[in-house]
Amino acid sequence: MTQTEQFKKEWMPDYDRFQFSGWRLLQQFRPKDRILDIGCGYNLFKEKLGDRVYGIDPANDAADELVSWEDYKPKAEFNVYLALGSLNYGSEEVVEAQIKKLADITKKGDRIYWRQNPGTGPHPWKDNDDVVFYPWTIDKNYEWAKKYGFYVKTCHPDTGDRIYAEWFKGNEYEYFAFLTQDKE
Numbered sequence: 001m002t003q004t005e006q007f008k009k010e011w012m013p014d015y016d017r018f019q020f021s022g023w024r025l026l027q028q029f030r031p032k033d034r035i036l037d038i039g040c041g042y043n044l045f046k047e048k049l050g051d052r053v054y055g056i057d058p059a060n061d062a063a064d065e066l067v068s069w070e071d072y073k074p075k076a077e078f079n080v081y082l083a084l085g086s087l088n089y090g091s092e093e094v095v096e097a098q099i100k101k102l103a104d105i106t107k108k109g110d111r112i113y114w115r116q117n118p119g120t121g122p123h124p125w126k127d128n129d130d131v132v133f134y135p136w137t138i139d140k141n142y143e144w145a146k147k148y149g150f151y152v153k154t155c156h157p158d159t160g161d162r163i164y165a166e167w168f169k170g171n172e173y174e175y176f177a178f179l180t181q182d183k184e
């Protein structure tokens with residue numbers, strides 16, 4: 001069974017279980033934010049935020065667009081990106097190419113909210129060799145963020161073995177200037 005087929009068959013969301021990368025993310029969004037949810041699954045943030053969210057997913061019909069991140073072509077501008085366990089599978093080369101695409105699409109001042117699964121804890125695909133977790137680390141967040149022009153606002157463990165991170169496109173000074181801007 002391919003990775004996409006496996007997710008379509010077995011993946012179920014549980015945003016209540018994550019301390020930082022679940023429903024608490026709703027507090028991060030500003031009224032004028034336009035959000036691209038990469039690997040949106042059942043597109044649950046759309047239920048809460050309506051058309052401010054556009055969800056893409058290669059395996060779930062609830063997405064606004066049934067497409068992988070690699071094949072996605074932007075049709076609108078976004079300033080917030082959710083990668084909640086989606087840019088998480090394959091070799092270092094595969095995941096870094098996904099990060100590079102994200103860096104190429106984002107513009108100064110954009111924000112990315114992450115949930116990364118290094119694949120070290122329990123999950124339903126433990127014995128499926130087709131699902132290859134990238135071994136995310138906190139250090140790798142800082143390395144790739146720096147390489148691709150992002151400032152890491154925060155990066156720390158989330159519930160279980162997950163990693164929560166917030167990246168800002170720009171440097172630390174630009175991030176603090178962003179914080180002083182009107183919250184609309």
